[in-house]
Amino acid sequence: MIILIISTLMAGGLLAWFLSKTNAHLSRIIALISLLLCSAAFLYYFITNHEIILASSGWLEEIHFTWIPQFGISFHMAMDGLSLLMIALTLFLGILGVLASWKEITERTGFYYFNLLWILAGIVGVFTALDLFLFFFFWEIMLIPMFFLIGIWGHENRKYAAYKFFLFTQASGLLMLLSILGMGLIFYQNTGKFSYDYIDLLTVQPEGTLGLLLMFGFLIAFIVKLPVVPFHNWLPDAHTQAPTAGSLILAGLLLKTGAYGIIRFVVPFFPVASHQFAPYAMVLGAIGILYGAVLAFSQTDLKRLVAYTSVSHMGFVMLGVFAFNELAYQGVVMQMVSHGISTGALFLLVGMLYERTHTRDLTQMGGLWQNVPKIGAVGLLFAMASLGLPGLGNFIAEFLVLSGSFQASKVITAVASIGLVLGTIYSLRLFQRVFQGSMHKDWRISDLSTREAIVMGSLIIAIVWLGWYPQPVIDIVQPTIQLVLDQMAMHATF
Amino acid sequence: MNLSENIGQLTPFIIMVVAPLLLIVIISIKRNHLFSWLYTLLTFLLVAITALLAMENPLAEIPLFALDKFTYFYTILFSSAGFLIVLTSYRYFENRTEQKDEFYVLLVMATLGSSALVASRNFVSLFLSLEVLSVSLYALIAYLRKNELGIEAGIKYLVLAAMSSSFLLFGIALIYLETGTMDFGILAESLGPNLSVWILGGFALIIAGAGFKLSVAPFHWWTPDVYQGASSPVTSFIATISKGGMVGVIIRLFSSVKGYEYPSLVISISIIAIASMFTGNILALLQNNIKRLLAYSSISHLGYILVAFLAIPQNGAEAATFYLVAYFITTIGAFGIITILSDQDGEPESLDEYKGMFWKKPWLAACFSLVIFSLAGIPLTAGFLGKFYVASAGAGAGLWILLTVLVINSVIGVYYYLRVITTMFSTEKNEKTLPDLKLLSGAGLALLIIALAIIWLGILPSGIIELITRSTF
Amino acid sequence: MMILFLITAFVAIAASILAITRTNAVHALLNLIVSFIAIAIILFLLGAPFIAALEVVVYAGAIMVLFIFVIMMLNVGAETEEKKSKWLSPKIWIGPAILSLVLFLELTYVVLSESEILLQSSQITPKEVGISLFTQYILGIELVAIMLMAGIIGAYHISRVKRKVKHRFLKEE
């Protein structure tokens, strides 16, 4: 199943690239078809096995081959509830990404879709790899195509943004590699054999300063991706300069790999160290929430604004992960999914507006409601989602995170809650500046096309569904959360 | 002692001795470039095959040389590298009016020197093999006589190489004076736990001499000039086979005298490694000439290999060898592409000439990107596994400072490698036309082999690691 | 014995310093030859008469002749013409001449004294060297052969003149 998805995506990418010479249109269709195929297979798998999925508490599907026995590296991939959920999100946003770039990308389409599909393959790999070497492998695979995506099809400042993105993530990734090596080495010293397997390394539990150092190796890689405030620098540039689908995938998926990494690796590997670090991490999270919100408020570039809201939203993830309780973790997972959808939708909207008006400048826009009421309505909905209006997914997420972290630290949570107020301000400002007020220019632009309507419609359904009935999501990830918390309880004393 | 009994084990070397001599005779009768080219390809192929066969049954004790699996592995590596270099360079030399055949003669001789260097287990043979290699290289660097830079590079290399040889010799003399032996094995026994001043001085001079060949900082000054001045196939040779021979023999020397147990040696090699990594990477940032850029990048790569040296008790020899294999393939690929893109006017050295290459020649540019990614150590390529292997060996030996430096440098490195990539993917218009590559030509075949090898080593390296583990100490 | 060594060593060092400080290549060469001959005597004192002979024959002889050959070949143009007259001025040759004289006196003393120095000088006989060379180091000889071959081919290839230039020293080229 996992292999099937990854290989279909990779093969689809190659095919799209090779066939683009004959017909540029063909590559779009191939990209879409391969994604749809994956989704269909995934749905089929889910429907036939949903009882097992909801009931089981371990790994749903496991693939295990020896790969490089000399290093104890194996090709070990497995899926649990969390991975399953994230793959679903990946495929969903992937399809939307292809649809969103249908018109936008007119040059070098073949290579574009190649990159797009390979990013998705890398992301799926990251979400399922259980061997740390393999994980690092996929971690990098999603990086390079993203670099091309930003660097080739981005906006005016694309090269700078692409470099920044690549260097930040590469540097932190290499630190993670060192930590992975350190973990493998400790395992070797304990048992006399090399292994980079997740299950094996869970038993390592390094202590003291060593544990802290190794944890930082992992943590830095993930919080750069997430991003948490001191390391967020790359994000506004990358998001702003990337093409629409690139921003969608960056915000919707790539940031989630950071959150996933913390939940999957940092906390279970280093319960003691992360418990020590938790107060600082929560402070960082709270700072992220406020800082992102304030900066979002002061932006005039529409895309940059949305990018900073991501910083703010991901602060909640950071806050929740280091609260170490069930409620917060449920909130974190909800936030990952619903932020993926709501921010993705906002980026798509910005992309649509940019396609029509050729500007991202807030001061140029205004009063677009008369022209494009449908886009306006969708925009209003997602602005509301972003500020956490009850009934939409983000509300549940933020509420759960805050009530979870309240148990851990009252002060920090209280400070973080201010972020919700700020969120309201910037979301409303966004909406008001774009769609209401007086028209600065005589815009004559068309409203949603059918393709765009399908894209936005599915996003609306998703976010509303998450807002009203989040239980399936929570149920699916429950075993994973339990595992993490068990690991925590086993090794760390509160 | 009896050489005739071990004739089977000696075959690869005998071929490398006889083949160029025979070629000289043939040249003196009638010159034919195509024939010389095919002949040399066949020579390298035969060497590789016979070395592979001899590997089954090694351990013949002959004076001066050790014909063990290590030697054969490196011989196979060198002859395959030579094969690929020759394969890419047919048209390069065909396009130039010079007389071409001597190139092949000298190339095989230099490869012999390098293979013999790895096989050396005595300072005498180390020195002699090194000189066979160097003397052949002087002429190879200045091979295109019309090229002024070539002559300049040749002279620079000659003076500096002769100087470094005398350093090496003086160092050997000091060690010989103190221990009374030039054999690595006996030397290892006669070295005490504390090295005397003379021996330390000797090792320091040997490190200087060897460091020159390896072009590690601070002995690297010749590298960019020679890389730029020499013709691309020769540069490829200097960057790979010539350095590889030195790496091989240093591994042999270092592990037989247990150099990693002497703090003074460890410290000096660490300093050299750190200096090389930083020098290479930082100076490469400023380069616009692709050959000079690759020269600086090779300095830093040798720095990475030196890290593995210090981890010899922890798989360091394997790691260095594997890294070397990856580095060989990648470097030959990089210079191979420059070779292919050369025309009568010269080589495309400036980065600007590669602007937008991906959109005009996607295959070639994709190969080049692969090569660059491998140099940068990005996963899915041989370079990444090499780096991983080195890092894992280094971690095993507890060399955390060196590893941190390695990581910092990998990031610096990524920056200039990305510059090459973005140049190729640049969407700006570029008037410069680059020559075409026929896929069915020798060069096309070579590139295909290189690309596949990079990916193969990057994804399924266990076979080759197995081979390396069996053939190192 | 010791005194002989010190004198010769002094000559060798002095000649070498003179050699590397000359502006004219031929003057440097003269000094260099003296230095090599001095080293040959030291080799002799150290008990290696065969090597001492080789030093004189190959180094001071053949290799230096090669240098002279090239220097003379390249000495074209007006600047060298005017220098030519100064070549024979005593300032140039007096240094090497004195140093050579010292060496000559020394050699005369050694030969005439027929003391233990001559006996001592063959502790390691040429025969031993020869045996070692052609048994233990036979593969080294092979490598040297290849190295010289490479040197010949390289030198031939690089210095081959395409245009048939009639040079005043190389008429047959």
Added chain:
Amino acid sequence: MSQIPVHYAMLLAAILFAIGLIGVLSRRNIILMLMSVEIMLNAAGLAFIIAGSRWLQPDGQVMFIFILAMAAAEVSVGLALIVQMYQQHKTLDVNSINKMKG
């Protein structure tokens, strides 16, 4: 064992080596640089003879012969390069032919 103390002899070799090194580094005339290299090689050869006579082994002398051969090969290629360089640049100064920078 000859009566000359090993360390005195080695000192001579070292001094000659240093003189040669200074010559290579300070001279700009390519022929003089090559000559200085010869001094260095010769000094190394001398050191081998000293070591060989200390241990009463022929190996040092064998090594000297090899150095001799190597010097000859190197000088022949080197002089060929010098001739070629002179024909192209009409100078023997290494500074003035320095075209490559960076």
